[in-house]
Amino acid sequence: xxxxxxxxxxxxxxxxxxxxxxxxxxxxxxxxxxxxxxxxxxxxxxxxxxxxxxxxxxxxxxxxxxxxxxxxxxxxxxxxxxxxxxxxxxxxxxxxxxxxxxxxxxxxxxxxxxxxxxxxxxxxxxxxxxxxxxxxxxxxxxxxxxxxxxxxxxxxxxxxxxxxxxxxxxxxxxxxxxxxxxxxxxxxxxxxxxxxxxxxxxxxxxxxxxxxxxxxxxxxxxxxxxxxxxxxxxxxxxxxxxxxxxxxxxxxxxxxxxxxxxxxxxxxxxxxxxxxxxxxxxxxxxxxxxxxxxxxxxxxxxxxxxxxxxxxxxxxxxxxxxxxxxxxxxxxxxxxxxxxxxxxxxxxxxxxxxxxxxxxxxxxxxxxxxxxxxxxxxxxxxxxxxxxxxxxxxxxxxxxxxxxxxxxxxxxxxxxxxxxxxxxxxxxxxxxxxxxxxxxxxxxxxxxxxxxxxxxxxxxxxxx
Amino acid sequence: xxxxxxxxxxxxxxxxxxxxxxxxxxxxxxxxxxxxxxxxxxxxxxxxxxxxxxxxxxxxxxxxxxxxxxxxxxxxxxxxxxxxxxxxxxxxxxxxxxxxxxxxxxxxxxxxxxxxxxxxxxxxxxxxxxxxxxxxxxxxxxxxxxxxxxxxxxxxxxxxxxxxxxxxxxxxxxxxxxxxxxxxxxxxxxxxxxxxxxxxxxxxxxxxxxxxxxxxxxxxxxxxxxxxxxxxxxxxxxxxxxxxxxxxxxxxxxxxxxxxxxxxxxxxxxxxxxxxxxxxxxxxxxxxxxxxxxxxxxxxxxxxxxxxxxxxxxxxxxxxxxxxxxxxxxxxxxxxxxxxxxxxxxxxxxxxxxxxxxxxxxxxxxxxxxxxxxxxxxxxxxxxxxxxxxxxxxxxxxxxxxxxxxxxxxxxxxxxxxxxxxxxxxxxxxxxxxxxxxxxxxxxxxxxxxxxxxxxxxxxxxxxxxxxxxxxxxxxxxxxxxxxxxxxxxxxxxxxxxxxxxxxxxx
Numbered sequence: 001x002x003x004x005x006x007x008x009x010x011x012x013x014x015x016x017x018x019x020x021x022x023x024x025x026x027x028x029x030x031x032x033x034x035x036x037x038x039x040x041x042x043x044x045x046x047x048x049x050x051x052x053x054x055x056x057x058x059x060x061x062x063x064x065x066x067x068x069x070x071x072x073x074x075x076x077x078x079x080x081x082x083x084x085x086x087x088x089x090x091x092x093x094x095x096x097x098x099x100x101x102x103x104x105x106x107x108x109x110x111x112x113x114x115x116x117x118x119x120x121x122x123x124x125x126x127x128x129x130x131x132x133x134x135x136x137x138x139x140x141x142x143x144x145x146x147x148x149x150x151x152x153x154x155x156x157x158x159x160x161x162x163x164x165x166x167x168x169x170x171x172x173x174x175x176x177x178x179x180x181x182x183x184x185x186x187x188x189x190x191x192x193x194x195x196x197x198x199x200x201x202x203x204x205x206x207x208x209x210x211x212x213x214x215x216x217x218x219x220x221x222x223x224x225x226x227x228x229x230x231x232x233x234x235x236x237x238x239x240x241x242x243x244x245x246x247x248x249x250x251x252x253x254x255x256x257x258x259x260x261x262x263x264x265x266x267x268x269x270x271x272x273x274x275x276x277x278x279x280x281x282x283x284x285x286x287x288x289x290x291x292x293x294x295x296x297x298x299x300x301x302x303x304x305x306x307x308x309x310x311x312x313x314x315x316x317x318x319x320x321x322x323x324x325x326x327x328x329x330x331x332x333x334x335x336x337x338x339x340x341x342x343x344x345x346x347x348x349x350x351x352x353x354x355x356x357x358x359x360x361x362x363x364x365x366x367x368x369x370x371x372x373x374x375x376x377x378x379x380x381x382x383x384x385x386x387x388x389x390x391x392x393x394x395x396x397x398x399x400x401x402x403x404x405x406x407x408x409x410x411x412x413x414x415x416x417x418x419x420x421x422x423x424x425x426x427x428x429x430x431x432x433x434x435x436x437x438x439x440x441x442x443x444x445x446x447x448x449x450x451x452x453x454x455x456x457x458x459x460x461x462x463x464x
Numbered sequence: 465x466x467x468x469x470x471x472x473x474x475x476x477x478x479x480x481x482x483x484x485x486x487x488x489x490x491x492x493x494x495x496x497x498x499x500x501x502x503x504x505x506x507x508x509x510x511x512x513x514x515x516x517x518x519x520x521x522x523x524x525x526x527x528x529x530x531x532x533x534x535x536x537x538x539x540x541x542x543x544x545x546x547x548x549x550x551x552x553x554x555x556x557x558x559x560x561x562x563x564x565x566x567x568x569x570x571x572x573x574x575x576x577x578x579x580x581x582x583x584x585x586x587x588x589x590x591x592x593x594x595x596x597x598x599x600x601x602x603x604x605x606x607x608x609x610x611x612x613x614x615x616x617x618x619x620x621x622x623x624x625x626x627x628x629x630x631x632x633x634x635x636x637x638x639x640x641x642x643x644x645x646x647x648x649x650x651x652x653x654x655x656x657x658x659x660x661x662x663x664x665x666x667x668x669x670x671x672x673x674x675x676x677x678x679x680x681x682x683x684x685x686x687x688x689x690x691x692x693x694x695x696x697x698x699x700x701x702x703x704x705x706x707x708x709x710x711x712x713x714x715x716x717x718x719x720x721x722x723x724x725x726x727x728x729x730x731x732x733x734x735x736x737x738x739x740x741x742x743x744x745x746x747x748x749x750x751x752x753x754x755x756x757x758x759x760x761x762x763x764x765x766x767x768x769x770x771x772x773x774x775x776x777x778x779x780x781x782x783x784x785x786x787x788x789x790x791x792x793x794x795x796x797x798x799x800x801x802x803x804x805x806x807x808x809x810x811x812x813x814x815x816x817x818x819x820x821x822x823x824x825x826x827x828x829x830x831x832x833x834x835x836x837x838x839x840x841x842x843x844x845x846x847x848x849x850x851x852x853x854x855x856x857x858x859x860x861x862x863x864x865x866x867x868x869x870x871x872x873x874x875x876x877x878x879x880x881x882x883x884x885x886x887x888x889x890x891x892x893x894x895x896x897x898x899x900x901x902x903x904x905x906x907x908x909x910x911x912x913x914x915x916x917x918x919x920x921x922x923x924x925x926x927x928x929x930x931x932x933x934x935x936x937x938x939x940x941x942x943x944x945x946x947x948x949x950x951x952x953x954x955x956x957x958x959x960x961x962x963x964x965x966x967x968x969x970x971x
Contacts, residue, residue: 006548007548038568039940044571045540045571046815048541049836049942050563052546053835071523072523074527075529076526077547091525095520095603129568130571133571177941179749179750255623256660300522302521377878379876380875381886381968385969389886410879412879414965440941459961463880463881463884464881
């Protein structure tokens with residue numbers, strides 16, 4: 001649908017910027033983004049968008065008193081790469097030595113580095129759009145209101161360094177979310193799917209999953225706040241683990257400022273966090289969760305350093321056998337503290353080796369408990385324990401004798417994902433899923449359903 | 465091209481470039497049969513400088529240039545955007561936007577309409593400031609934050625200090641088929657300093673952050689124009705030490721005197737979002753949520769006590785949501801949302817105004833980038849102070865026998881219909897018999913929106929009023945981030961449920 005743009009090839013931008021930054025080293029990062037999305041609500045389409053963007057970041061290094069300084073300049077749009085590089089270099093030359101400096105990675109040259117970035121458009125969503133029209137009609141006939149979002153993006157990352165590294169990665173990302181509300185919202189359900197190309201998104205299958213939950217909700221049960229046995233489906237587990245993952249800075253832990261800090265100094269690496277022998281890991285090569293296999297960041301933080309750009313990313317276990325195994329460390333910091341360097345990777349999986357069974361299987365084994373569908377508005381309350389607060393949303397179900405008896409009012413919870421790992425008594429098989437709240441930040445996740453015997457529902461929420 | 469140490473003139477896109485692109489885009493949209501079309505060409509420079517223990521940790525100097533075009537075509541909306549700013553690219557956008565409108569028509573069950581807005585002709589506007597904060601040399605920013613950090617790290621009991629400043633300079637060029645051509649420049653900045661003290665025995669720590677709000681001001685803000693940073697930094701170490709040594713709160717019902725540095729966020733979540741009509745009508749049902757404040761309750765929903773008067777505006781001086789013309793060509797306005805405790809108004813954009821049968825939008829459309837479609841976003845939503853002299857914060861405290869005085873925002877969460885909320889804060893002082901008697905820690909307050917505002921016994925006078933706010937209000941899919949301010953006086957709220965956050969975590 002979209003016509004071609006007049007942007008120069010990414011490899012030419014990389015080369016021109018590198019040629020202009022004649023300092024102690026240079027990294028150029030070009031991100032070409034193409035996207036198409038559609039929102040819908042009240043049983044009709046609402047907004048949409050098709051877009052093309054380019055973002056160029058230049059990290060220039062300069063030798064200064066006491067070591068190396070980095071200058072970073074970035075610009076979205078049509079960029080003069082040489083000017084951007086000179087600006088970054090000027091800043092590096094005027095800056096101070098930074099403690100995350102490390103030799104730039106080099107050596108790898110991807111064979112497709114010079115290829116044109118692929119694009120996407122609303123044609124990818126054509127099947128979904130076609131099916132949605134009929135779904136809206138069906139919904140209206142039974143008094144259900146559908147809302148949701150379908151999005152597809154193609155992001156091509158091209159990264160070059162003055163040490164000869166040339167990496168390129170194309171990241172397709174798709175998400176499809178559908179909410180159904182009935183009886184003025186007193187019955188509601190959400191279903192989300194992560195996809196690469198929408199070929200595997202079946203609107204009618206999603207609609208059927210929604211219908212099943214809305215039917216569960218025809219019987220309504222009021223329950224008070226308190227501690228309940230819960231079955232968390234993979235999507236709810238995803239949001240909790242995503243938050244935990246975001247807090248895994250080794251520097252914060254060493255500074256005594258995180259849940260992963262050890263009493264008396266140092267970190268809790270090597271400490272058992274989970275009673276069950278869970279593995280929590282990221283791996284760019286995980287089938288259907290493939291993601292960028294090298295580090296590409298536009299700014300240093302407590303999690304990653306611009307000096308590490310281009311570093312190869314491989315399977316990294318954050319939790320191995322229930323024991324905290326690794327936190328994020330830039331290379332320079334890792335070398336100083338004697339631990340392994342590790343950078344954030346764009347996917348996350350939680351797995352209990354050998355575990356089998358689905359959410360439905362866990363429900364069938366529940367004598368009395370709550371099945372939660374989504375968690376929402378999750379925010380940190382106490383960083384020392386990673387206590388999070390949030391709400392249940394679009395489906396809390398009472399389970400008795402292995403069967404769903406009806407929908408329950410919503411709750412506000414106060415829980416720490418670290419504590420939940422310690423207290424989880426059962427997990428099912430790990431499956432690809434989508435977190436409700438944080439899927440835009442981390443859409444590539446695979447999680448098991450979990451059973452927690454004493455989930456803290458702090459108060460009742462009258463929301464529906 | 466900007467470097468971190470090389471300031472440049474604002475609005476680098478030349479007027480003739482803007483004019484050629486907008487005219488090409490709108491002409492092509494009209495030629496293709498669009499009944500409404502608008503184009504935004506934006507250049508937004510965003511900087512982040514952050515120091516950790518006086519050493520530079522993060523430096524970002526990012527400029528995003530782009531162009532977005534929206535059409536209403538045969539009852540469907542279409543939106544397309546690109547980073548190229550040329551007449552050819554603008555005409556291509558018009559074709560893409562019309563193509564998008566046609567593509568989604570298959571799933572459209574009702575036509576989209578946009579409430580009429582007259583042409584405002586050519587408008588040029590700039591938010592009031594002396595020095596565009598993105599023009600200040602990077603080295604000067606680092607030096608200031610470093611000096612602040614060192615000052616704090618020298619103080620007894622401070623183990624770590626983090627300091628950061630975010631600066632934004634936003635140029636928006638808007639034009640539509642009605643004839644409005646608006647060129648607007650806004651600046652904003654948010655300095656933050658956090659000090660951390662580690663427990664001397666065992667694991668754990670306490671932190672305390674500055675209360676200085678983000679503002680629509682220039683770099684002069686850091687020199688004392690609107691906030692006394694030296695005074696606030698001077699008191700942080702002792703406040704932190706007292707917090708670390710403070711007893712943990714005993715949970716129960718307390719009377720709260722809430723400072724505007726905390727209350728702005730409660731207003732934002734429980735009034736600001738709840739009075740967005742797109743939410744109430746179900747347009748955010750899949751993501752941000754809906755609202756308990758529905759249009760059928762306009763004029764009859766008792767939102768809070770009689771002293772509650774809440775306004776929405778896009779006009780407040782130094783407000784983060786303040787503009788002259790919104791992103792749909794609607795002139796900035798000011799309006800009541802809650803009057804004498806009763807729900808009397810909603811925030812609107814043009815499509816929501818039309819869907820609700822209103823004649824006109826009240827100007828609440830915003831897109832955070834040229835690459836995103838405008839949606840209904842929050843005006844500056846503010847709780848008005850007492851109309852006459854009104855009580856001071858001390859006088860409010862004097863009226864409390866057993867309570868807490870809460871300052872600064874920290875953790876926040878509210879449900880999808882904006883009923884049940886939970887907030888923490890930066891500083892909690894116990895009030896006993898009308899006097900402050902030292903800090904407590906681990907406080908979280910939890911309430912239902914209408915109960916909380918219904919228990920508001922008194923609002924402070926003008927002397928207690930402060931415009932606070934945030935850079936990072938999230939809404940929409942794909943996600944958009946909006947800056948917004950909230951003015952508030954100190955208030956007295958009776959009998960609020962206070963939790964102990966440690967106990968909630970099973971400790």
